[in-house]
Amino acid sequence: MSFSVNTNAGAMIALEDLSATQQQMSRTQNRVSTGLSVATAKDNGAVWAIAQNERAQISALDSVKSSLNRGSSIVDVALSAGQSVSDLLNQMKAQALSASDTSLDATSRQALSTNFAQLRDQIAKAVQSASFDGANLLNAGAQNLAFLANADGTSALTVQAQSMALGGSIVTVTATASLATATIASAMISVVQASIINVNAALGSLGSSSNQLTAQTTSVLDLQDTLTTGVGNLVDANMAKESAALQALQTKQQLGIQALSIANQAPQILLSLFK
Structure with missing residues (x-):
């Protein structure tokens, strides 16, 4: 040495x-x-690239959730207003039935007609107020709405508009409907009853749409959780x-x-x- x-x-x-x-x-x-074993591309380029792609997917799902939540809010507001319309129509039918009694005096008939008109006007107000974030599924000329259903933007969940404006295809009662005479009142019973049936069917459709939005939101949340767990398995440190x-x-x-x-x-x- x-x-x-x-x-x-x-x-x-x-x-x-x-x-x-x-x-x-x-x-x-x-x-x-x-807390990461792969924090940058220098640590493991291939794993980092895979993780980044999945993070992009997770971030995109946030936008999907936002769209679906907005859809749920719009439908919930429409459902609430639509149920009010249904209740008002039930009351209008009762008023029309009472006014069809030919033995009523003029004072009683006028009172029933006034109440009927007030209920009719409340329907218009309920429909006009059924708006959320500028969207109204019940107003006259309402358009169908489509909401994001996946992170690629290639799928959408469509909610059908249910116009409940007075005199429309669903609420056939017109804005000038009254109970001026027993004959008019008798005819109005069937008109209001048809509107009740139509409104309840429309509410059923909106309820189904609400359930679809909720189910899709839950599915997106589950997918996002799964992807997040997968990214963690790739890059999290022991x-x-x-x-x-x-x-x-x-x-x-x-x-x-x-x-x-x-x-x-x-x-x-x-x-x-x-x-």
């Missing part, structure tokens, strides 16, 4: 080992601090494993420092040869 003050092989080897330990500690500390590795590396670092210190003292032995 030769001794040299110019070349200290032991110190160089110890320094290389210490440097490698430091690099391993840096990677382990990053995993501990971020914290128990990383903690144990960090402890081992800290010990290895201390030993490396001591080894380097011992190796650096070797050239001083040569001084004793010159005494």
